[in-house]
Amino acid sequence: MCLAIPGKVVETFDQRGLYMAKVQFGGIIxxxxxxxxxxxxxxxxVLVHVGFAISxxxxxxxxxxxxxxRELDQLSELESPVVExxxxxxxxxxxx
Amino acid sequence: MKYLDEYRxxxxxxxxxxxxxxxxxRPWVLMEVCGGQTHSIVKNGIDHLxxxxxxxxxxxxxxxxxxxxxxxxxxxxxARCQDVIFxxxxxxxxxxxxxxxxxxxxxxGGDVRIVYSPLDCLKIAxxxxxxxxxxxxxxxxxxxxxNAMLAWRARExxxxxxxxxxxxxxxxxxxxxxxxxxxxxxxxFLGPGHVCAVMGYSEYEPxxxxxxxxxxxxxxEPLDILHGTLMTIQQxxxxxxxxxxxxxxxxxxxxxxxxxxxxSKVFEVGDRKWRGIGTIPMSGYxxxxxxxxxxxxxxxxxxxxxxxxxxxxxxxxxxxxxxxxHDCPAFGSLCTPQHPLGATMVSAEGACAxxxxxxRHLNPQSADALLQIAPGGGARRTGKEWGDAxxx
Numbered sequence: 493m494c495l496a497i498p499g500k501v502v503e504t505f506d507q508r509g510l511y512m513a514k515v516q517f518g519g520i521i522x523x524x525x526x527x528x529x530x531x532x533x534x535x536x537x538v539l540v541h542v543g544f545a546i547s548x549x550x551x552x553x554x555x556x557x558x559x560x561x562r563e564l565d566q567l568s569e570l571e572s573p574v575v576e577x578x579x580x581x582x583x584x585x586x587x588x
Numbered sequence: 589m590k591y592l593d594e595y596r597x598x599x600x601x602x603x604x605x606x607x608x609x610x611x612x613x614r615p616w617v618l619m620e621v622c623g624g625q626t627h628s629i630v631k632n633g634i635d636h637l638x639x640x641x642x643x644x645x646x647x648x649x650x651x652x653x654x655x656x657x658x659x660x661x662x663x664x665x666x667a668r669c670q671d672v673i674f675x676x677x678x679x680x681x682x683x684x685x686x687x688x689x690x691x692x693x694x695x696x697g698g699d700v701r702i703v704y705s706p707l708d709c710l711k712i713a714x715x716x717x718x719x720x721x722x723x724x725x726x727x728x729x730x731x732x733x734x735n736a737m738l739a740w741r742a743r744e745x746x747x748x749x750x751x752x753x754x755x756x757x758x759x760x761x762x763x764x765x766x767x768x769x770x771x772x773x774x775x776x777f778l779g780p781g782h783v784c785a786v787m788g789y790s791e792y793e794p795x796x797x798x799x800x801x802x803x804x805x806x807x808x809e810p811l812d813i814l815h816g817t818l819m820t821i822q823q824x825x826x827x828x829x830x831x832x833x834x835x836x837x838x839x840x841x842x843x844x845x846x847x848x849x850x851x852s853k854v855f856e857v858g859d860r861k862w863r864g865i866g867t868i869p870m871s872g873y874x875x876x877x878x879x880x881x882x883x884x885x886x887x888x889x890x891x892x893x894x895x896x897x898x899x900x901x902x903x904x905x906x907x908x909x910x911x912x913x914h915d916c917p918a919f920g921s922l923c924t925p926q927h928p929l930g931a932t933m934v935s936a937e938g939a940c941a942x943x944x945x946x947x948r949h950l951n952p953q954s955a956d957a958l959l960q961i962a963p964g965g966g967a968r969r970t971g972k973e974w975g976d977a978x979x980x
Binding site for chain 1: 733734839
């Protein structure tokens with residue numbers, strides 16, 4: 493888990509003031525935070541570590557690194573469960 | 589696959605190795621710092637491609653491995669609390685503490701959840717206001733910006749049922765500790781590429797000049813590692829010691845400034861214990877006072893847990909480059925990835941786990957004996973060709 497995984501930014505959006513993206517890693521799309529590479533645009537490639545882009549890279553580097561990580565079996569974190577935003581359960585006694 | 593070939597090119601690899609042979613006049617011991625590099629070296633047999641006398645030893649750069657047993661026990665004590673949702677990166681779940689692992693706690697009814705991103709914990713905490721949500725914030729500098737953002741957002745958004753159990757470690761103090769040990773063998777480092785993508789590499793410059801060791805920041809693909817090794821040997825043979833960047837296509841000297849800024853607002857540097865090595869001064873991040881209400885160590889009354897590592901385990905010497913996995917009498921017998929005894933076997937990025945996964949059960953002498961028998965074997969230079977050059 494010391495390595496970052498390259499992916500392609502396919503969509504950007506705002507999530508409560510955080511600059512976020514949908515990033516494509518091979519056949520998997522996951523959310524990533526772009527706050528640390530705020531100049532990133534849709535279509536560009538970034539190195540993502542635990543859901544945060546830490547560096548922008550070019551397409552060639554992205555493809556090379558992705559394949560190398562796949563061979564090293566270092567892509568398993570992408571299969572971690574997706575946590576959906578859920579509303580807090582209503583409290584019968586109201587908010588306190 | 590169109591871009592892959594140039595970094596796998598066997599011809600380029602053999603040119604790099606030939607150049608090493610051409611310039612090398614004596615044996616050298618180099619350490620790759622990052623667990624990803626170790627994994628790549630062992631999987632691809634890069635150490636076997638190197639000229640005889642160029643030895644790679646494996647460094648402490650596996651965050652799961654070096655998380656101290658006391659901290660794992662503390663995590664387990666918190667995860668057992670009825671009102672706690674304990675969140676962790678997947679790698680930590682099967683790391684055994686003194687009494688089982690997080691998977692066991694989950695199977696016994698504990699609410700233990702794997703998260704992909706630390707930000708997932710914010711969603712979990714908001715969705716479960718009656719629970720205390722604790723995130724096991726481990727990692728090197730690569731992970732620190734993500735964990736820092738979690739603490740920052742928790743405070744900004746007033747998510748008061750969320751806290752972090754922080755066990756963060758820093759690479760440069762560990763290199764200094766390795767170099768200042770009287771047993772040290774390491775003469776040059778392949779520095780950690782993705783750590784430096786965040787931090788840059790200026791903080792390695794004082795270490796390189798103080799201890800007069802080359803540090804070459806290196807990627808983790810096979811040709812990256814060969815190239816980084818050549819660059820380090822070039823410095824050693826020329827009597828130079830500086831920081832160079834083999835991985836310039838990904839990182840620069842300054843690193844990621846927005847990430848460094850947030851990390852410095854959330855964390856402060858303090859002493860940290862490393863599994864297998866012991867306490868290294870100023871080698872870890874702790875939450876700053878302003879984040880005390882999100883600091884699980886302050887919130888949970890977990891008594892200091894004294895834990896003992898098995899005496900037979902030599903992971904501390906492996907992490908400092910003094911020994912190799914097959915020097916350990918327990919390797920592959922008493923100690924396996926299913927029943928790890930120490931730091932370097934607990935994660936796939938640990939040196940022992942990598943040696944185990946790729947069938948490195950023999951010590952190098954036995955392997956050399958096999959090479960002599962095998963057709964085409966014995967092509968490597970023997971130790972005698974080095975005369976009495978000795979170690980530096």
